[in-house]
Amino acid sequence: MARENFPATMASTITDPPAKENPSPSPNDVRRRSFLKGLGVVGAALSAGSLLTGEAEAQDRSGIITVGDVAILRFLAATELIETDLWQQYNELGGIQDSEVPGGSGSRLYTKALEVLDGDMPQYIHDNTEDEMTHELFINAYLVSKGAEPVSLDPFRTLPSSQATGAQQIGRLTNLMQLSVDTTWYTRYRSRTGNPDLGDTFPQAIPSIATGQHPAIPRTDDDVQPDPSKPHHISDLTQAIANTAGFHFATIEQGGTSLYPQVAQRVTSLEVLRIVLSLGGTEICHFQTWSDKAGNSPQLSVVDPVTGSTVTFPDLNSPPFGGEDFQTNLIMPEPTAFLNRNLPACSIIRPTATKGAAMGALKAFTAGGLFIGQSPQFFKFMRTLAIEADLAVRQ
Ligand SMILES: [Fe+2]
Ligand SMILES: [Fe+2]
Numbered sequence: 001m002a003r004e005n006f007p008a009t010m011a012s013t014i015t016d017p018p019a020k021e022n023p024s025p026s027p028n029d030v031r032r033r034s035f036l037k038g039l040g041v042v043g044a045a046l047s048a049g050s051l052l053t054g055e056a057e058a059q060d061r062s063g064i065i066t067v068g069d070v071a072i073l074r075f076l077a078a079t080e081l082i083e084t085d086l087w088q089q090y091n092e093l094g095g096i097q098d099s100e101v102p103g104g105s106g107s108r109l110y111t112k113a114l115e116v117l118d119g120d121m122p123q124y125i126h127d128n129t130e131d132e133m134t135h136e137l138f139i140n141a142y143l144v145s146k147g148a149e150p151v152s153l154d155p156f157r158t159l160p161s162s163q164a165t166g167a168q169q170i171g172r173l174t175n176l177m178q179l180s181v182d183t184t185w186y187t188r189y190r191s192r193t194g195n196p197d198l199g200d201t202f203p204q205a206i207p208s209i210a211t212g213q214h215p216a217i218p219r220t221d222d223d224v225q226p227d228p229s230k231p232h233h234i235s236d237l238t239q240a241i242a243n244t245a246g247f248h249f250a251t252i253e254q255g256g257t258s259l260y261p262q263v264a265q266r267v268t269s270l271e272v273l274r275i276v277l278s279l280g281g282t283e284i285c286h287f288q289t290w291s292d293k294a295g296n297s298p299q300l301s302v303v304d305p306v307t308g309s310t311v312t313f314p315d316l317n318s319p320p321f322g323g324e325d326f327q328t329n330l331i332m333p334e335p336t337a338f339l340n341r342n343l344p345a346c347s348i349i350r351p352t353a354t355k356g357a358a359m360g361a362l363k364a365f366t367a368g369g370l371f372i373g374q375s376p377q378f379f380k381f382m383r384t385l386a387i388e389a390d391l392a393v394r395q
Contacts, residue, residue, distance in 0.1 A: 063146070068392030069272045070148045072263045073139050075358045075389035076276070077151040078382060079259065080136035082365065083252065085157075085173040087129035090245065093166045093217050095125035101133070107166040109224040110217070113234045113242030117296040121246075124293075128249070128286050135279050142275065151385070156378040164218035178213035179369045181206070181247050185254040187325045188350060189291065195337045196351040205294075205326065208312045209244050213369055216245040219306065236302040240311045243297035248368075250290035255364055256283030257349055262357035268395045284349065288331065295328030358389035 065073075091097065092104020094114045114121040140150035157171035186205035194200035204210040218224045218241060227235035260280025267273050301312040316326045324330060335345040362382055365371065371378065 065146050065148070065272055066268045066392075066395055068395070069267050069269050070143065070146070071385075071388035071392045072267055072276070072358075073143055073272065074149070074151050075385045076259075076263065076279075077136060077139040077143065078153060078385050079256070079361060079365075080132055080139060081151065081153045082173055082370070083132040083256070084129070084136050085153075086176060086252065086370065087125070087132050089162065089167065089172060089174070089176050089217055090125050090249075091129040092168055093162065093164060094122060094242070094245065095129060096122045098126070101126050101129045103168050105166050107164050107218055107224050109226060109232075109234055109238050110164070110166075110242060112232050113239045114245065116232075116234065116239065116242065116298055117246045117293045121293065124289055125249075128253070128289075131282055131286070135282075138279070139275070153378075153381075156374065156381070158375065159373045162217050163220040164224060165221055167217075173374075174370045175372045175374075176217045176245075176248075176370075177215045177219050178372045179209070179216050179244065179248060180211055180213065180367065181209045181216070181244060181251055182364065182368060183207075183210055183247050183251065185250060185287075186247075186291075186294070189254075189333045190325050190327070190330050192324065192334045192336055192345060195348075197353040198337055198341065203325070205316060205321075206243075206247055206313060208310060209247065212309045213307060213372070214244050214304070214309070214311060215241050215306075216248045217241065222305075236300050237304065239298060239300055240302045240304070240313070243300070243313050244311070246290070246294045246297050250287060250294050251368065253283055253286035253290055255361055256280070257287045258351050259283075259357060259361050261349055261352045262354045263389065263392075265352075265354040266392045266394050292331040295331065356390055358386035359383075362386045 088101070088103060091101050093107040094111045095101065095106075097104050097106060111122055114125070118124070143150045153173055157173055159172040159175050161167045161169050161172060162177065183205040184202040188194065188196065188202040191200070191202060194202060196202075215223065218238070223241055224238050225235060226233035227238075230236070257280070260276050260283055264273060264276040264280065267276055295316060297313050299313055299315050301310060303310050314321055316322070316328050324334070333347045333349070335347045336350065337343075338346045338348050338350075366379075
């Protein structure tokens with residue numbers, strides 16, 4: 001959605017940054033650093049913790065944030081703009097179009113197919129979309145309030161909209177019609193032994209949508225033609241597209257669920273840490289919801305008439321699937337190895353290792369087909385933001 005569509009009250013918060021300048025280090029700062037250099041390893045660890053907390057608090061009081069914090073927030077702002085763009089497309093066709101999330105007029109049979117997964121899907125899609133809009137607006141407004149540059153991806157809104165009835169005809173940042181949906185989150189969060197941070201890998205829940213290019217929204221009205229032989233006249237093709245969306249929702253939100261704790265470990269200001277923890281928590285809420293709904297996808301197998309590829313949604317509760325790695329109602333994170341396999345298993349978000357987190361998120365978006373059709377300038381811009389965010393260190 002275009003920024004100018006937001007209420008004036010929200011837009012006005014991102015104007016008039018207070019003029020703040022980074023003060024040069026005081027003699028006290030210099031003395032403190034040389035003092036740290038002189039400590040032994042244990043002493044440095046203990047004392048540095050309390051001193052760094054004191055420095056962060058002082059920095060919060062002074063209203064300045066570090067270059068690293070700005071870089072992390074700018075990358076997060078970009079990912080939130082990307083999330084907003086893709087969720088807006090889902091809402092136009094399968095959510096609730098209203099004053100909170102305007103745009104589009106819905107695709108009746110696509111919406112009905114989503115409701116097969118859960119009768120509340122349109123409401124949840126609407127609410128997830130609104131959440132992403134507020135994340136993006138808040139982070140950018142906060143950056144401006146600190147005198148930092150906000151992030152705009154407006155020059156890259158060049159991808160075509162779905163041609164199906166219900167979608168707005170506007171330029172998009174993301175492509176939801178040629179996705180490869182990584183569904184390893186499904187088995188990763190059910191595993192009681194594996195953790196990607198310890199080098200483990202996980203099988204796909206729905207292998208047939210993990211490779212190739214699959215629509216998660218109807219491309220044209222051909223994808224939502226009624227089939228009188230099916231319940232509610234929902235064709236297998238329309239249901240397959242809705243099922244693909246159901247898994248993609250969780251794929252996107254588990255990414256946010258990991259990204260926020262990953263970058264939180266490298267922010268300096270306590271206020272920025274509070275922002276990252278508070279926004280990241282809602283990504284977990286989203287993921288948990290979608291993790292529940294994806295397992296309700298009805299079994300089917302259909303050949304996509306556009307791509308010629310077969311899409312199969314199996315019974316995940318029966319052989320060769322089934323068991324704890326696939327059981328559909330195991331929607332809460334199973335306890336698993338964390339930090340060190342000698343420690344007891346623990347129910348956790350995974351992965352959370354911080355090294356290269358931003359570039360990892362960008363690569364995952366890209367590998368999923370979300371940016372098919374985007375310009376080299378877009379990738380260059382996003383790569384720069386990711387590199388800068390990954391260079392940030394906690395001070
Ligand atoms: Fe978000
Ligand atoms: Fe999200």
